[in-house]
Structure formats: structure tokens, C-alpha cells
Amino acid sequence: MAWLRSFWAGLPIEGRWLLAVVAVQTLGRGLTLPFTVIYLREVRGFELSVAGALMSLVAVAGFVITAPSGWLVDRYGARSVLLGGQSAMMIGSALLAFATDPWTAALALTLIGLNFGAALPAFNTLIAAVVDGDVRQRFFGIHFALMNVGIGAGGVVGGLFVDVDVPATFTTVYLAEAGAALVPIAVLLGPLRAVREHAGRAMGPRPATSGYRAILRQPAARWLAALTFTGVLVGYGQFQVGIPSYAREVAGASTDAIGIAYAVNTTMIVALQLPVLSRISGRRRVMIVMAGAWAGAWLLLGAAGLGPGTLVATAGLLAFMAVFAFGETLLQPTVPAITNDLATDDARGRYNAVNAAAFNGGAIAAPAVAGLLLGLDVAAAYVGLMVAGCLAVCAMALALERRIPPSANGVSPSNRLERGSFS
Incomplete structure (x- = not known):
């Protein structure tokens, strides 16, 4: 499609790196997303009520951290918040791979939820720092399509690989998810290390009217x-x-x-x-x-x-x-x-x-x-x-x-x- 080629050709190199991050990150997430409840219930042997309560921690932790994350993005930059979130994601996924008791699983899922709560305001802000106008709308749309490709492909691979009778297969996919989180960290520390300056943050003291x-x-x-x-x-x-x-x-x-x-x-x-x-x-x-x-x-x-x-x-x-x-x-x-x-x-x-x-x-x-x-x-x-x-x-x-x-x-x-x- 001509407009897609034009979009890609006009996209800053930072924007291309962001799309690459999305593809890898969501592929890793797709490996485990459909199977976490099954893992907790059938592999680790938790009661269904316990597994359900543990799963809710992801959404609750994400909701609690959202407002502080927005403030941190404006204070320290989206890149710094994303680095913290991806680090929490990596540690949480690695912990979940070996979570044989509910307390370890709770800590792991809370860390994963903290990343989700921080990632949405930080990543959207980072996108806005890189592209604007009509290109921004197209970027968000392509970002969404890539998310679905990554999660869908990861889900297919994970479904073919994991086996409830072989716990090691679940350990492997959660470690793979943790490894996938290293890619955004490397990109944020490397090619995207200067993105914060693109957002025009050197504006002097912020007005008092910019709070929630x-x-x-x-x-x-x-x-x-x-x-x-x-x-x-x-x-x-x-x-x-x-x-x-x-x-x-x-x-x-x-x-x-x-x-x-x-x-x-x-x-x-x-x-x-x-x-x-x-x-x-x-x-x-x-x-x-x-x-x-x-x-x-x-x-x-x-x-x-x-x-x-x-x-x-x-x-x-x-x-x-x-x-x-x-x-x-x-x-x-x-x-x-x-x-x-x-x-x-x-x-x-x-x-x-x-x-x-x-x-x-x-x-x-x-x-x-x-x-x-x-x-x-x-x-x-x-x-x-x-x-x-x-x-x-x-x-x-x-x-x-x-x-x-x-x-x-x-x-x-x-x-x-x-x-x-x-x-």
C-alpha cells in the first residue's frame, strides 16, 4: 500500500525502533497470556478461587500504579518509567516460572501488573514524543495491529509447546517472556536513549495547573x-x-x-x-x-x-x-x-x-x-x-x-x- 510505504519512509528511526519493541514484547506476552490460569490451577495445584484472586492482582496493581506513573513520566520522562516497568515485568515473569506457592505467585503477578499500569501512560507518551499529527494516529493503529500479531503468534507457539503434564514447559515459556522484556530494556538504553529530549521537556518550571x-x-x-x-x-x-x-x-x-x-x-x-x-x-x-x-x-x-x-x-x-x-x-x-x-x-x-x-x-x-x-x-x-x-x-x-x-x-x-x- 502506497500510504503505508510513505508512512514507513517518513517515520523517524525512533518510531521504527518502537514498533520493533512492540512486536518482540507482545510475542513474549502471547506465549503465556492464555495459559496463566491453567498454569496456576493445573500445574501448581492452586484452588480455583485462589487462582482467580491471584489473577485479579494484575488489574488491581495496574490500576493503583497508574496515577503515580503519570506523575513520574512528567517528572522523570517516559523512558525512565518504561525501564522500571520492563524490569518489573522481567522479574515478575521469572518469579512466576518457579512460583510453587501462592505468595510467590502473588508477588510475581503484582510485579507484572505494575508494568502494565506504568506501560500505558509511558509508552503512549513516548509515541507522542516521536510522532505527531496524522502520523500519530496511524502509528497507534499500526501499533495495535502489531500487538495482535505478536500476541496471536505467541499464543499459537505457546499452545503448541506447553503441556500441563510437563511443568518444565511452563517454566520455559515464562522464562522466555522474561527474556523478551530484555529487548525493550536494551532498546531504551541504546537507540532510544535520547528520546526524552524529543518531547520538548526543557520548558522551565511546570505551571501549577498541570496536576490531575x-x-x-x-x-x-x-x-x-x-x-x-x-x-x-x-x-x-x-x-x-x-x-x-x-x-x-x-x-x-x-x-x-x-x-x-x-x-x-x-x-x-x-x-x-x-x-x-x-x-x-x-x-x-x-x-x-x-x-x-x-x-x-x-x-x-x-x-x-x-x-x-x-x-x-x-x-x-x-x-x-x-x-x-x-x-x-x-x-x-x-x-x-x-x-x-x-x-x-x-x-x-x-x-x-x-x-x-x-x-x-x-x-x-x-x-x-x-x-x-x-x-x-x-x-x-x-x-x-x-x-x-x-x-x-x-x-x-x-x-x-x-x-x-x-x-x-x-x-x-x-x-x-x-x-x-x-x-
């Missing part, structure tokens, strides 16, 4: 945080509990079908992200299209529950994942770009931290909501709530649009009236 309270007094920041929280609640947050539980217990889908459905989601993201990026450049109201696509996807999943155990149910599940993937390709290049277009250089880390906290909050709330409604056997109410949440995202996107400048909404003066867009 001042950011959250801005209507645009509040609407964007609310939109992110709701989007995760009805979107990504449902992938670990809500969607597989509905597919299995309500739609009666086989485990094979569920596995294929998740593969369909990843494949569609990889296939669609680049074409979508070429269409949304300079267009507005992309998030409204995303929310509409997700609402339609949830209706497809609801239809799958009307014929449990049938081919129709499986088809509905696969269609849900495909349509949902299309919405994901619209969301990922948009929200991080808007966040960084609104942010000032002296508070960019905290702007990204607010968005990361909203994301992590949605990720914590989503399993609880799904577990409550599906546990009460009110599947229709569950699907209805998800659809209503998608419609709420549409309303929030419209409210946000009225409170941000056109440039932050991806609209340049030359194409505000362009036809054939998603608006």
Missing part, C-alpha cells in the same frame, strides 16, 4: 475518560469472563469454537487495521461508528444464545468476533491520539494516565458485571446492558466532539467537508 485535578476540571478530559471506561466495560473487559462465559453457558458453543472465535477476532484486526487507517485519516465521528458496530455485534451474540448448541449459535459467535474486531480497529487509533492531542507537553504523562486509569477501571468492573448478570441467569439483561453501553458511548462521543478542537478530532481544514468519510 486541573486536568479533570476540563470537560473534554472527563468525557474522554468516561467514554474510555464505558468502552472497556462493554468491550475489551468482556473478553476474559463475559464473552467466553456467554458463549459456553448460554450459546452452548464448544471450546474449539470459542478458540476459533478468538482467532477470528485477531485475524480480522490484523487484516482490517491498515485499510481502516487509510479511510479514517482526517475523518470525524469514528468512535460513533465504532460504538454502532459494537452494538450490532452484541445483538449477533444475543442471537447466538437463541439456539444453544447449534450451528447458528456458532455462526453468531464467529460473526460477533468479526464485527467487534472492526470496531476495535476504529477505536485504537482514535482515543490515544485524541488524548495526546489534548495534552500539554508538561502534563502528557498525566493525561495518558487518566485515560489508562479509566481503561483499567473498566477492565476491573467488566468481569464483575458479567459474573453477576450471567450468574443470575439473566443473559438477555446482560446483552441488553452491553448494547445500552454502546449507545451511551455514541452519546459520549457526540458530547466529546463538541468540547475538542477539530484538529484533536482528526479533522484538518482541508478535509472537514470531504465526502465519503465515516462521518
Whole structure:
């Protein structure tokens, strides 16, 4: 694609290194991501309730560290925070490889969660330091596609390699994940060691208005945080509990079908992200299209529950994942770009931290909501709530649009009236 070649040719060398880091890092993460609960339960022999509580530590630790991470990014630079996070990730993965008791596993998963909480505001800030404008939106989209490629490929390799009857196979993949964390550390200490200066940090004392309270007094920041929280609640947050539980217990889908459905989601993201990026450049109201696509996807999943155990149910599940993937390709290049277009250089880390906290909050709330409604056997109410949440995202996107400048909404003066867009 001509625009992709143009994007790559015009990308600073630091941007290319960042994309390489994403590819390696997510490949290592994919080796273990689908199998940690299985490892804790079937290899280390922890009770299911203990394993579930341990898994929650990742999200809780990430949420707790998000606000301090934003402050640290603005005080010491994104690169320093990323180095700390990757070090925690490396130590946590290595510990988990040998975690024969719950306390060691708890420490390991907490360290991994600290990295996740620090990585989102720090990495997004680092991207903003390297690229801007339309290139930034495209970068976030390609970054998301690479994440899915890496996690998907890592999951396939890990699935073929690990064996619950051979604990050493799990030890190997967790050590491999720890080793993968060394790559970002090496790049941050080497080719990216001067990136901090690219962010324009030599600006003298920061104004007192750049704290979290001042950011959250801005209507645009509040609407964007609310939109992110709701989007995760009805979107990504449902992938670990809500969607597989509905597919299995309500739609009666086989485990094979569920596995294929998740593969369909990843494949569609990889296939669609680049074409979508070429269409949304300079267009507005992309998030409204995303929310509409997700609402339609949830209706497809609801239809799958009307014929449990049938081919129709499986088809509905696969269609849900495909349509949902299309919405994901619209969301990922948009929200991080808007966040960084609104942010000032002296508070960019905290702007990204607010968005990361909203994301992590949605990720914590989503399993609880799904577990409550599906546990009460009110599947229709569950699907209805998800659809209503998608419609709420549409309303929030419209409210946000009225409170941000056109440039932050991806609209340049030359194409505000362009036809054939998603608006």
C-alpha cells in the first residue's frame, strides 16, 4: 500500500525502533497470556478461587500504579518509567516460572501488573514524543495491529509447546517472556536513549495547573475518560469472563469454537487495521461508528444464545468476533491520539494516565458485571446492558466532539467537508 510505504519512509528511526519493541514484547506476552490460569490451577495445584484472586492482582496493581506513573513520566520522562516497568515485568515473569506457592505467585503477578499500569501512560507518551499529527494516529493503529500479531503468534507457539503434564514447559515459556522484556530494556538504553529530549521537556518550571485535578476540571478530559471506561466495560473487559462465559453457558458453543472465535477476532484486526487507517485519516465521528458496530455485534451474540448448541449459535459467535474486531480497529487509533492531542507537553504523562486509569477501571468492573448478570441467569439483561453501553458511548462521543478542537478530532481544514468519510 502506497500510504503505508510513505508512512514507513517518513517515520523517524525512533518510531521504527518502537514498533520493533512492540512486536518482540507482545510475542513474549502471547506465549503465556492464555495459559496463566491453567498454569496456576493445573500445574501448581492452586484452588480455583485462589487462582482467580491471584489473577485479579494484575488489574488491581495496574490500576493503583497508574496515577503515580503519570506523575513520574512528567517528572522523570517516559523512558525512565518504561525501564522500571520492563524490569518489573522481567522479574515478575521469572518469579512466576518457579512460583510453587501462592505468595510467590502473588508477588510475581503484582510485579507484572505494575508494568502494565506504568506501560500505558509511558509508552503512549513516548509515541507522542516521536510522532505527531496524522502520523500519530496511524502509528497507534499500526501499533495495535502489531500487538495482535505478536500476541496471536505467541499464543499459537505457546499452545503448541506447553503441556500441563510437563511443568518444565511452563517454566520455559515464562522464562522466555522474561527474556523478551530484555529487548525493550536494551532498546531504551541504546537507540532510544535520547528520546526524552524529543518531547520538548526543557520548558522551565511546570505551571501549577498541570496536576490531575486541573486536568479533570476540563470537560473534554472527563468525557474522554468516561467514554474510555464505558468502552472497556462493554468491550475489551468482556473478553476474559463475559464473552467466553456467554458463549459456553448460554450459546452452548464448544471450546474449539470459542478458540476459533478468538482467532477470528485477531485475524480480522490484523487484516482490517491498515485499510481502516487509510479511510479514517482526517475523518470525524469514528468512535460513533465504532460504538454502532459494537452494538450490532452484541445483538449477533444475543442471537447466538437463541439456539444453544447449534450451528447458528456458532455462526453468531464467529460473526460477533468479526464485527467487534472492526470496531476495535476504529477505536485504537482514535482515543490515544485524541488524548495526546489534548495534552500539554508538561502534563502528557498525566493525561495518558487518566485515560489508562479509566481503561483499567473498566477492565476491573467488566468481569464483575458479567459474573453477576450471567450468574443470575439473566443473559438477555446482560446483552441488553452491553448494547445500552454502546449507545451511551455514541452519546459520549457526540458530547466529546463538541468540547475538542477539530484538529484533536482528526479533522484538518482541508478535509472537514470531504465526502465519503465515516462521518
